[in-house]
Amino acid sequence: MQTARTTPSRLAKRAHYDEATIHPILDEALFCTVSFAVDGQPMAIPTAFARKGDRVYIHGSVGSHFIRTIEQGGPVCISVMLTDGLVLAKSAFHHSVNYRSVVIFATAEKVTDENERMEALALITDHLIPGRWDDLRPTTSSEMRKTTVLAFSLAEASAKVRTGGPNDDPEDEGLPTWAGVIPMQTVRLTPLAAENSLGTPLPDYLQNA
């Protein structure tokens, strides 16, 4: 939703407020940065998350300072960025980055329904490793008691997207400097078995993980 604080001061053409832009970015990004303030001091914690509908979930230890602070319901800012490429222009000034980012302004809702808590943990696990949850033993009640699950509304979320090549000044177009895009990608390499799994075949859902 476009509000005063989700409206950028510059390059407003890069801003998007529709689910069709925002949701796929949240679904592709594996980690977010949760920013919050304590007595005016900003703090930031990178963490895993997952989206369902118009909410995102995070989880953490019931004992963590971070979780205990934000579960009080103060304002937080959740940000994610996917970097798709470095944009090389003919001048330093016009160098840029192709990226897709989302910023969410929200407050934490502590999830208390045990089914929703379990579903959120499954979503977070499968967001990082699709198919993993159903391959695991059930979570114990002791593990659940040690875990806090928080939900955040996407009502005040916005995306910024830059794509394409460099935008050079007309007087620079003829310079012999190479210009273009260096695409970037985050890849998963061959899984390495732990010692307690050396004889265990790699499950199908990790074959192309």
Next chain:
Amino acid sequence: MQTARTTPSRLAKRAHYDEATIHPILDEALFCTVSFAVDGQPMAIPTAFARKGDRVYIHGSVGSHFIRTIEQGGPVCISVMLTDGLVLAKSAFHHSVNYRSVVIFATAEKVTDENERMEALALITDHLIPGRWDDLRPTTSSEMRKTTVLAFSLAEASAKVRTGGPNDDPEDEGLPTWAGVIPMQTVRLTPLAAENSLGTPLPDYLQNA
């Protein structure tokens, strides 16, 4: 430096305060997230940066709301995260992430010396694309006037690092579930020339970029 706000509430064994840990993480990460608060509302902006000695530099448009806010000298939190792998344990509870992160608590110092400003822009450019700066035409005074450069001390920086495989509970060790690490890496793909550079050979410094 270890201070109250750089000391984690949990897993303190993962915390580091030495340059030998902090500097290489900052040098490998291409982007940071700058978190700041306006009237208690946290905001976060991903941006490029570079380190020199015990300072990091960022830059931005003199007109950007973000830059104009933090150049006032209020407290900011700069965070970076490198994700090295997903850690799959035999229980959902012990799943984890291998990562190297740095958090910096600092306030912006506006850089006014023109040589230092220029050097900072060169450092930021070459941090993303080593060798690029010297291949570019000189930055103009008009471009410099449109650009703000801010520096931040690393005096209150801390790192967190997790490495290695999963730490399973003893009673889970014998489960037939596959456990291990899926390494992750950010890679650069073949550069794509812009239309104004189709006839320009790719420079050496981009051959293995």
